[in-house]
Structure formats: structure tokens, C-alpha cells
Amino acid sequence: MEELVSKLKEAVISGEDTDARALVEEGLDGGMSPRDILERAMMPAMEDIGVRFSKGEAFIPELIVAAYAMEAGMEVLKPRMSGAGEGGGKVVLGTVAGDIHSIGKNLVRMCLEGAGFDVIDIGENKTTEQFVQAYKEHNPRILGLSALLSSTMLHMHDVILAVRAVDSDARIMVGGAPLTRDFADSIGATAYAQNAFEAAVIARRL
């Protein structure tokens, strides 16, 4: 069992999607619970690559292949999970108005999907009204807002106010190159993540 956990962790970290899928199947066949597989092997793999990323030992290509390997494993795990509590739940994700940049948001989406969330990506350049509409329609566990420009990140505040008017307990995560933790606090965001791995790890804890 321990050997399988360590092999699966390694498969995710090195982005071996075929191995990850096979090892998840092997774990399930051997009697491991989906939660065990996720929490003992896959999430620690994600955290591990996040740490390597922060230390400059891993870069975006390594993140991407690891996220794909996570996703491959999750495809096997998900049908065996009992509910949203195990899977992570829904996240609505989008880039705010005036901003057409998608790369950061797409990396966050990959990591969240890899961490078991159902991500509804509403795309780029979305108005406050479109975020509110998507929130009402999908009733997500978390709303994620992205911006690459210092001029567009200001729209995040409007979105937070409008969504909280609909649901005062809405959990809203923000991220993007010009943002800081102080800025995120000042606009009333529930959480801020500095990178895509951190977003996935923090989202699991929210």
C-alpha cells in the first residue's frame, strides 16, 4: 500500500498520466478508498510540486504535465467518490472585464481540476453581471477571479460586492500577476493565491 502511494505520488509529480491512471485503478482494486488515494497520494504530490515550484526547482511545463496526470487519476477516481465533499465541489472561474488574458486562469483551472474540483470556466473579459449570473446559475462552493492588468484588477472589487449582495457568505478567491495579499484583503476577498498550486491547495481548505 505504501509503495503504491509513493509510486502514484511520483507518477503525478513527473507527469506520467498513463501510470497515474493505472496506479489509481490498482489502488482502488486493492481496497483503498478514493479519499485515501486523493489525500495520501495525489494532493501531497500537488503540494510537493508546489514547494518545488516556489523553490525554483520546477517550472510551468512541470506544473502542466503534473496537472494532466492528476486529471487522468481523477477521471478514474471521480465516479467512485460519494459526493461533493470528497470531490471538492464546484468552482466558477473567470477573468474580469477588460482583461483578455487567459494563461494564468487556465493554469489555475488545470490545478483545481487536478485537485478534484468541477470547474466551470466562464472565460475572459467577463462583466460583473456575467459573474453574478454564473454564480446564481451554478451556486459554486468557490468563485475564482483572475486579472493580469493593474487597470483591470480593480474590477474585482465590484464583482465581490455584487456577488456578496446575492450571497453574503460567498467564498471568493482572487489571483493574478499584479495582485498582492494586501490588495486581496482590501477588496474583501476570502482568499488569495500566489500561484496555481497554491490556489488548488487553498481551495481544498476553504
Added chain:
Amino acid sequence: MDGKERMLEAFALREADRVPVWEMAFNEESIIKLAAFFTDDLPPLKFAQQMTPEEKLKLIGALFTVIRELELDGISSISLMNTEPVGDNLVRDGWGRVLRVSEEGEATAVSGPVSGPADIKDIKPYHPEQSELLMLMAAKGSFGEEIAQVFVQPGPFRESWTFLGSMEKLLFYYIKNPDFVHALARLATDFILEVVDMAVELGADIIGLDGDLAFSQTTLMAPDHYYEYILPYHKEITERVHGHGKLIFKHSDGNMSPIMDGIVEAGFDGFHPVQPQCMDISEVKAKYGDRLTILGNIDCMHLLPFGTEQEVERSVRQTIGAAAPGGGYIISSSNSIHPGVKPENYIAMVKAARKYGSYPIDVEG
């Protein structure tokens, strides 16, 4: 000393009469807002890709007015590739890339002519047309040899990922299919070399190789991947430019520290823009100032959009103190003059550069 001589002195890592002032890019809205300080003859506000040839000329005229009135030492041109509209704010270029145009910056590829390794053999290389370098021709015609002609062209990394329509896809293949990454880079580099030859023939003095390789924390790819997938192509391009007797710098936002040695090894003459949120210009000057001209560093993320004119002046003074002594520094914003920048702040930046930028420099960094 004229603007061109001043820029070339900076590239020779020598002190000119004063620190040259130049900008890599202004976009439609910024050009129109700045030009409004000096003229009423302005085009309607829309994306260049959607303008008629007459409106494009008027926009170029407005840019020239800004450059002339602010006495900038160089002008940057880009290729205005022939495109056809294919949807709401979407255009398709000669390679078959679909680009989304935006008021906030450059057009971004949303899909490309290649979906993966299987169909790269079907791609039909596009060859640049002289008419696409209209902006450079007009700049040369208007300014002649008075100021430096900088031509900005996307580099092999950016061209490669736009063929796929997604940077994430290209970076995925960095690990999964090295041959495919090289095939895309080959295609991109052959095209870039054609564009560079044409730009030099039309009067470019300096080539700027665009395309970010880093983000705020570090480089997008590991240094080993830069050395394997990008540096050999950068070398081909710098050698071609130097063969023409011209100069070339690399532009990349973000923290480029992990691959700065590679930028020197690839043969670049300069580096832009030393983004102040993630690189320290004093450190870059100390480590690379004897081999690379440094361009940029005045913060356009927070300072130029939201700061006061006094704060802008203070930042210019400090940056000149840190980077200009000994020569080899060209002042510009840390990326471009985008619609968020207050035009008054940009004008304050240029004025402060004149106030503190006379050699010998007597302000401290």
C-alpha cells in the same frame, strides 16, 4: 547629438550627452490621449486591426506627433500583419492564427493552424509582405536618421505558441514531445529571419525581440529548457541581425534572473524592461551592465497609472542614478504606455528624464 546617435551610444555602453528616452509601445488609446495634448487631427478610437488604411495612417501620424513633441530618441514599429475579420473582435492572420483584439493591449492568439504533432506537416509557411511593415516605412520616411528606428518582432517562443493558439500546449510539449517543439521553433525562426531581413532593408537600426519568457516569480520554463528550445534560435536571429551590422535586444516581462546568462550567451545587445516588481535594476546593472544595454524599469503597473507626477519624478531620478552612470541605459516604462497610464504621468516621466538624465549623472540610485 541626435536621438539615433544617443541610442547607439547607449548600445555601445558609453555615455551620450544625456540618457536616451524611448518607448517600446504605445497603444491606440494612449496614442490618441497623448496626441490630444498637441493636435486635434486624430483617428476614431478603435483597434488598429479594425481601422481602414486611412485611419491607420492617421493613428501613425498621431504617434509621430507624440514622438516629435516629446523629443523621444527612438521610435518603435511593429508589423501590422494583414488580417481578415472572422468574428466579434476576432481576426485571422496569414498563418491562420485567430487573434482576439483588445483595448488593453496586443492581440492575443486564441487558436492556431496547428493542433498538435500530427498536423504540423500540413502547415503552409506564411511569408511576410513589405506592406505589413508600413509603420516602419512611415517612421523612416518621417524621421529619417534623426532618431533610432526600433522594429519589434515576436520571438520564436511567442510565434511557436501562437501557432498552437495556447502557451500551455507548447509548454506541455516541452516535456512530452521535444521534436515537435523544435519543429515549431524552426518554422517560427525562418519566418522571423525573413521579417528581420525585411525590417533592416526598410531602415531598422535596432530589433526588439518580443515575447515574455518569465512571469512575476521566475521564468516560464526551466533554464535547461531555455538552453534547449529557445537559445539556439535566439542565436540564429542575433547573428543574422549582427551580420546586417544592426543591434538587437530581448524584451521579457517578469523575473528573468534564471536565464539572464543565456540572454548574454545568445548574443543580445540589450535587455528590456527589467520589471521593477521582480528584478532589481542596480543588481542587473552590476552583473550585466558591461555586456548588456539596459532599457526600461519605470513602473507602468502601479506608478504610471496611479501615482502622482511627483512620485514619477522621484522614481525617474532614482532609476537614472542607479542605471545611467557609465552609459548603457535607455529610459522607458516597464512595458508600454497602455490605456491605464495617465498621460500626464508619462509626460512627467519624459520631463524628469531630461531634468536628471544629463551626463555626467549627479543623482544617486
